[in-house]
Amino acid sequence: AAAFAAVRAKLAKRSAGQVAPMRAVDVVEAGLSMEFAEAMALERATFLELKGGEQSRALRHMFFSERAAKAPAGLPAAPELTLIAVVGGGTMGAGITYACLSLGLSVVLLETDSDGIDRARHNIDALIAQGVKRGRLDDSGAEALRARLVVSDDYSAAAGAELAIEAAFESMAVKKQIFAKLDAAMSPDAILATNTSYLDVDEIAAGTKHPSRVLGLHFFAPAHIMRLLEIVNGAQTSERALATGFALAKLLKKVPVLAGVCDGFIGNRIYTRYKEEADILLIDGSTPWDIDAAMEGFGYAMGPYEVQDLSGLDIGFANRRRQDASRDPNRRYIPIADRMVSEGRLGRKASVGWYRYPGGGGKVLDPLIEDPITEEARFAKVK
DSSP, X not given: OHHHHHHHHHHHHHTTTOHHHHHHHHHHHHHTTSOHHHXXXXXXXXXXXXXXXXXXXXXXXXXHHHHHOOOXXXXXXXXXOOEEEEEOOSHHHHHHHHHHHHTTOEEEEEOSSHHHHHHHHHHHHHHHHHHHHTTSOOHHHHHHHHHTEEEESOGGGGTTOXXXXXXXXXXXXXXXXXXXXXXXXXXXTSEEEEXXXXXXXXXXXXXSSOGGGEEEEXXXXXXXXXXXXXXXXXXXXXXXXXXXXXXXXXXXXXXXEEEOSSTTTTHHHHHHHHHHHHHHHHHTTOOHHHHHHHHHHHTOSSOHHHHHHHHOHHHHHHHHHHTGGGOOTTSOOOOHHHHHHHTTOOBGGGTBSSSBOGGGOSOBOOGGGHHHHHHHHHHTTOO
C-alpha cells in the first residue's frame, strides 16, 4: 500500500489532472488480488472506458497535431550546426544557451560588457546547478557544458558560428544595433535569428546586408524546457534560413510552428487576450495567486502572473508602450502591470514581481501587491 501511495503522489505532481495514469495504478493494485483472467478483464474494461473519454481524444489530437508541425516540403538541406552564437545572457538567452549546450553544441554567448558577462555566467551556472540537483547532470557533465561555452563582449568570437540567435531586450533600436554587429562579424553564409516576441522581423532584417538570412526563432520561457518554437518566416527569409530553423528545432526536440510576420506572431497574440481577461479579474477584486491557482487547477503548468514573473514584466511593458498610439480607446485598459514596472517589480530577475523570490529561490505570496491593485481599482472607479 505504501508503494502505491508513493507512486500516486509522484503522479499527482508529474501528471496533474490526468485521469489515465491514476487509473492505471488502480488497475495494477486491484489486479494483485485477482485471478489472472479477472485482472485482464478489468484492464480491458478500464482501457476501453478511458479510450472513449475526453482526455483520450484530446491527447490523440495533440499527438497528431505535434507530428503535423514539421518543416514545409521542399526545403533544402540545412547546414550542420556545431557552434551557435547567442546574444544576451538574461533569462531567455541563458535558457537557449543551456538547451544548446545540453545537446553537445558549442555556444558563444555575447554580452555588452564585463558586468553583463558576469551576469550571464551566473545565469548559466544556476541552470547547470539545477541540472545537477535534479540528477540530469553529474559533475563531469556539468564541466563538459562549461567547457563548450565562451562568454564574451567581442562579436568576433562568434565569427565561426553557423547560427546566431539574438535574445536581447525587446527594443527595435537595440536589436538593429545587434544585427549590424552580427552582420559585420559573421560569415555571409551564417543564419541570423531574432528571438523577438512581438517586433517586426522584416524591419530587423532590412538593416542587414543580406536580409534573406534573417528569420525569427521565438522561444518560450523557460527556453530549455518549453517545447514550442515559433519559426517566423520574413518577407525575404530564404529557404536555407528556414531549413536551419527547423533543423535546430529538431535538435532541441522542440515542436516547430511556422508563423508569419505579425504583432505577437501566434502564441503571444493568444496570450495577450488571455492576460487581458486575467487583468480584468484582477482589478475587479481577485489576486494574482487566486487567478494562477485557478489556471493551474485547470491544467496549466503556471498561471499568467507567474509566467510574467518568469519572462520579465519589462517585456510586456515595452510592447504596451509600442502599442499606445494604436490602442482602441474603447477597449478596457488595466494599468496595474505598468505600475509594477515603475516600482521596479520586474519579476524573478529583480527578486520581486507579482510574487517575491527571496534569495532568488521559489515564489512566495506578497500581500503588499494588494495595495497597488486596490488603489488602481479605486482610480478606475471599480466598486
